[in-house]
Amino acid sequence: MGTHALTIKRASAMPAPTWHFLKMNDTQIEIPEGLAVAPSVKVSEPWRARGAADEFDNALADAQEEWEKLHPEPTPQEREELEAFTRAEADATYGGTAQSNYQIGADALEEARSLAVAFEHGVGEEAAAYLRFAAGERVVVQTDPGQSVEAQVVVSAVPDALSVAAIDVVAGRNSSVSLSIVVDSPDVPASAGASGFAGTTVRVFADADARVSIVRTQTLDLGFTDIDDMGLFAHDRARIDVRQTVLGAGSTFTGLAGDLRGDSANIVVDTRYLGHADQEHDFNYVLRHHGTRTECNLGANGVLAGKSSKTLRGTIDLIRGAKGAQGSENETVLLVDEGVKNKTVPVILCNEDDVAGNHGATIGHIREEQLLYLQSRGLSKDDAERMFVGAMIEQAAIDAPDEESRAGVLRLGETVIPGFAELFEEEA
Amino acid sequence: MTSNILLACHGLSAVVDEKPILHEIDLEIPQGEVHVLMGPNGAGKSTFGHVLMGDPVYEVTAGDISFDGEDVTELAPDKRSRAGLFLSFQAPVEIPGVPLRSFLRAIMEGRGEKMKNKEFRKKLQALAETLDMDPAYLDRELGVGFSGGEKKKVEMMQLLLLQPKLAILDETDSGLDVDALSVVSRGMELYRGTCDGTLLIITHNTRILEHLNVDRVHVMVQGRVVAEGSADLIAEIDANGFERYEAQLDA
Numbered sequence: 001m002g003t004h005a006l007t008i009k010r011a012s013a014m015p016a017p018t019w020h021f022l023k024m025n026d027t028q029i030e031i032p033e034g035l036a037v038a039p040s041v042k043v044s045e046p047w048r049a050r051g052a053a054d055e056f057d058n059a060l061a062d063a064q065e066e067w068e069k070l071h072p073e074p075t076p077q078e079r080e081e082l083e084a085f086t087r088a089e090a091d092a093t094y095g096g097t098a099q100s101n102y103q104i105g106a107d108a109l110e111e112a113r114s115l116a117v118a119f120e121h122g123v124g125e126e127a128a129a130y131l132r133f134a135a136g137e138r139v140v141v142q143t144d145p146g147q148s149v150e151a152q153v154v155v156s157a158v159p160d161a162l163s164v165a166a167i168d169v170v171a172g173r174n175s176s177v178s179l180s181i182v183v184d185s186p187d188v189p190a191s192a193g194a195s196g197f198a199g200t201t202v203r204v205f206a207d208a209d210a211r212v213s214i215v216r217t218q219t220l221d222l223g224f225t226d227i228d229d230m231g232l233f234a235h236d237r238a239r240i241d242v243r244q245t246v247l248g249a250g251s252t253f254t255g256l257a258g259d260l261r262g263d264s265a266n267i268v269v270d271t272r273y274l275g276h277a278d279q280e281h282d283f284n285y286v287l288r289h290h291g292t293r294t295e296c297n298l299g300a301n302g303v304l305a306g307k308s309s310k311t312l313r314g315t316i317d318l319i320r321g322a323k324g325a326q327g328s329e330n331e332t333v334l335l336v337d338e339g340v341k342n343k344t345v346p347v348i349l350c351n352e353d354d355v356a357g358n359h360g361a362t363i364g365h366i367r368e369e370q371l372l373y374l375q376s377r378g379l380s381k382d383d384a385e386r387m388f389v390g391a392m393i394e395q396a397a398i399d400a401p402d403e404e405s406r407a408g409v410l411r412l413g414e415t416v417i418p419g420f421a422e423l424f425e426e427e428a
Numbered sequence: 429m430t431s432n433i434l435l436a437c438h439g440l441s442a443v444v445d446e447k448p449i450l451h452e453i454d455l456e457i458p459q460g461e462v463h464v465l466m467g468p469n470g471a472g473k474s475t476f477g478h479v480l481m482g483d484p485v486y487e488v489t490a491g492d493i494s495f496d497g498e499d500v501t502e503l504a505p506d507k508r509s510r511a512g513l514f515l516s517f518q519a520p521v522e523i524p525g526v527p528l529r530s531f532l533r534a535i536m537e538g539r540g541e542k543m544k545n546k547e548f549r550k551k552l553q554a555l556a557e558t559l560d561m562d563p564a565y566l567d568r569e570l571g572v573g574f575s576g577g578e579k580k581k582v583e584m585m586q587l588l589l590l591q592p593k594l595a596i597l598d599e600t601d602s603g604l605d606v607d608a609l610s611v612v613s614r615g616m617e618l619y620r621g622t623c624d625g626t627l628l629i630i631t632h633n634t635r636i637l638e639h640l641n642v643d644r645v646h647v648m649v650q651g652r653v654v655a656e657g658s659a660d661l662i663a664e665i666d667a668n669g670f671e672r673y674e675a676q677l678d679a
Binding site: 301303332334368369370372373374375376377378379380383384387388390391392394395398422423425 | 481482483484485504505506508509510514515517520521523524525526527529530531533534535538539545546567569586590
């Protein structure tokens with residue numbers, strides 16, 4: 001029995017929407033009819049790190065208890081004082097103000113005082129639920145306090161099928177987890193024109209002082225669609241690093257949401273993407289700062305060639321109480337061909353005085369001084385821009401965390417630039 | 429004898445943002461020679477190097493540049509490069525997203541030199557050793573996080589890889605410690621030795637010239653070539669500076 005056709009509307013939605021006519025507030029994911037659900041996930045992890053299915057929920061419940069002790073519910077009097085203060089501030093600044101739907105929703109979320117309710121998936125709950133359903137059994141990587149673990153999940157997509165992995169990472173106090181996720185379509189002949197669906201949905205709980213590093217490398221053939229969903233929770237002083245390399249698939253949906261709940265928690269996201277042919281990439285990032293002195297850094301670096309298109313929404317939400325928090329987002333997009341489309345939406349939401357939010361985007365062609373340098377070495381403007389396409393794939397091969405990731409990059413590189421794999425023949 | 433003149437500028441004047449910056453420069457460099465362009469800070473030496481390379485920031489308002497028998501005054505920088513001109517930048521740019529190895533391969537392929545990958549890797553490895561450079565730099569993004577010395581080594585690596593007919597080295601010695609300076613000197617010697625290269629060294633520091641047989645020295649002050657002479661000029665400038673040339677121009 002195959003899948004039923006399904007349209008997931010308002011996937012990867014920005015928390016605070018902008019003008020609807022810009023058509024960038026969210027996206028839509030079409031799941032075609034008749035895809036087989038394929039068991040094409042290989043897990044490689046030390047047996048001692050295999051956790052129970054409810055590990056993540058239990059960890060979040062424990063964190064909820066701790067959090068409630070540290071953040072007791074305000075008394076009716078305190079609540080009244082806070083509301084009066086907020087009203088007075090709004091009156092003084094704007095002569096009174098109406099709340100947007102977003103603000104009303106955000107206030108309700110904070111009032112719910114539930115870590116589980118606040119936990120988000122980057123592509124949205126509906127898409128994440130679909131991926132969970134398609135994945136079946138969940139892969140749970142769990143570490144005890146002080147432990148260090150490396151794990152790998154390989155999703156080998158096959159034609160006419162839905163190949164999905166659901167992964168939970170539950171890193172105990174002061175422990176360390178390195179997870180490599182490989183999403184590739186290794187057995188599809190380049191000429192086959194095969195289509196299919198692949199994806200991963202990942203939940204991360206990083207307890208106090210834990211370090212979690214996730215590297216996801218996606219090198220699917222162009223006939224495939226990829227959904228990369230992540231939801232992160234960072235406790236006190238936890239650090240979560242995510243590197244997403246998006247090279248393949250005709251359509252990609254990458255969504256990451258993070259709750260920096262603990263004081264001094266830190267989330268760093270490094271996204272690298274290549275758009276070529278008719279590829280369509282959609283990225284959505286939502287980082288919510290709750291803890292004091294929390295830090296996040298969203299960095300994206302991409303090259304768009306051919307008739308490819310890309311939308312990136314990056315929202316940093318500095319919530320009341322996150323004193324000393326710092327959020328930063330930066331994107332560099334090189335537009336190689338005239339036919340490409342790029343949309344970049346950096347958003348900083350702020351409801352706290354003592355914070356810093358920065359954003360920047362560099363979009364366009366090679367900078368003049370870089371171009372002169374490259375020209376002075378004999379490269380024309382076209383040669384120079386082409387070089388960036390190859391360099392993006394080459395850098396991915398150099399930085400690949402394991403053989404499977406690298407093999408995927410070389411395989412995909414060969415389809416984009418004939419002879420590419422030969423460049424790495426000594427290491428391959 | 430003019431048949432072996434590789435580079436010749438005649439009456440070359442240039443402006444930047446309509447401000448005159450080079451004035452009627454006449455300068456000739458025969459093939460295989462080492463020339464030095466000296467002058468105080470702000471004399472226009474680096475500008476001259478950039479104008480020779482065809483930097484579009486500068487506009488040539490008079491005169492011409494001929495290179496290897498052809499008028500290149502109107503030629504784009506990439507075409508000048510492919511004709512055999514090379515400019516080593518005083519401050520090489522950083523190019524995030526491009527591993528050094530990819531860049532080096534692209535510039536070789538840009539001039540039609542397809543090399544088998546193994547052969548190319550071997551060549552880069554050997555060059556890295558010659559220049560006392562950690563081969564790990566080859567996999568790093570071009571210039572990103574490189575020290576000043578490493579950046580200059582990368583310039584030398586390109587010089588040795590491309591083997592241009594004429595290399596203009598713009599303040600290649602600036603900001604280098606003794607070790608890095610000796611590596612740069614070694615690079616220059618190797619370039620001269622392997623392809624009978626021609627050098628125009630732009631500097632205001634005479635130390636880098638100690639190991640070179642300099643054929644001719646040109647002195648530039650306020651965008652004008654005010655003196656020319658043999659290598660003896662270097663010692664004279666080292667002892668007395670540029671004051672007399674500046675005074676001569678002001679007079």
